[in-house]
Amino acid sequence: MSALLAELKVEMKYLQRENETQAAKVSVLELQKTELDKLKQQYQAQAGELVTIEARTNLTENQVEALKREGEVKQVAFSASLLAAGSGTVGPFNVATNLVFRYIATNIGNAYNPNTGFFIAPVRGGYHFELYIGAHGHASHPSGAVLVKNGQHIFTAYAHQPSYYGSSANGATLLLEVGDVVFLHLLSNARIFDDGNHYSTFSGHLLFTM
Template sequence: MERKEVTSLSMGTTVFSLLLLGCCLCGGQTVKTTTSVIPSDSQQYVHVVSLAQLSVKVNYLQRENEAQAVKLEQQKSQVDMLKTQLQAQAAALASLKAKSTVTESTVKALQKDVKVKQVAFSASLLASGHGFTGPYNAHTNLVFKHVTTNIGNAYNPHTGVFTAPVRGVYHFQFYVGAYGHGSYPSGAVLVKNGHHIFIAYEHQTSGYGSSSNGVSLLLEVGGVVFLRLWHNTRIFDNGNHHSTFSGHLLFTM
């Protein structure tokens, strides 16, 4: 009886001991697990340093961004200034171009005016050969076909008419020659706009005779001057160019 009680007690003690050991083991694992979850002081320091470094980087980037913004604003101002300068230069160029156009037009007008003011012509009656022109029963316009000078092209060798290109005073001179004849003298009259002005006339029965005359006339633009053979007269010319008609502009008005 006592032996059984001792055995039961021994078994109980053993069970208790095992349970206690299990609790201790379990308790040890729990403490170990808790220790691994809670960070140590060194880990906390590393986190703090990393955050500080990150904050420094962020601040640096912010300052860099601000500097870039300032620089961009300065560049924008420079671009605006360059645009303004470019617009001013474009306006100046346009003004110079306009002045150049005006100057060019003025030069052309002056050149044209000078060219118009250069007027002179001289021509003889026959273009080639020799012979008489006339006599005719009525006054007949003479056409001086052999042109030696025609500056300004105011004289028309097809009609014998001089047309004034500008208003001014012109001087004209003409010579009329012919061999003497008992019935036919030689003579020609200068005509201005349909009106007889001056005549050159001579009559001799033998030999060669000539007459001449000249006049200065105020002509408007488009005014005309030419020579007419006087009725019942004749005029001679050959390669020596005896009978001539000349004129030139003295000055404009």
């Protein structure tokens, strides 16, 4: 009986140590689980911050792109002379005729079309235009052109002398809406001359947006 009791005591001590070991392992596992939960919470918080940062980055990129486009729109200016090359006289014609200025010195923003002679406003704002025209003197044919906005005559440049070279100029500041068209009409029975010196020109630029 004494031997059996001693054996039971030994076994109980072993089980007690085993229980203590298991309890320690459970404690470690609980601690690890707590740490894991903390790490999980931190990860979720960081993931949320990352989404916020990405959203802010996208917003910033969109704002930069919008500002870039706005800046590009504000850069509008052109200068062109009548003939692309060589020298010659255009006109006279029996009716007013659109003038197409084909030699491009500057066309920032590409608002002027050298194939049609039309300047089309890309943005609402104040624009300034200038026209310089001339031709060799003729008893019957003056040199003259009209600045036209959407079919409405604005200002005229006109010169008439029977001999030598005559020239004239004019300009205007116009409020244009997006899509408004500005161009030059050659007056009926009038002529306009140009050569490599670019005497006859049409220019315009955006002053400010509105």
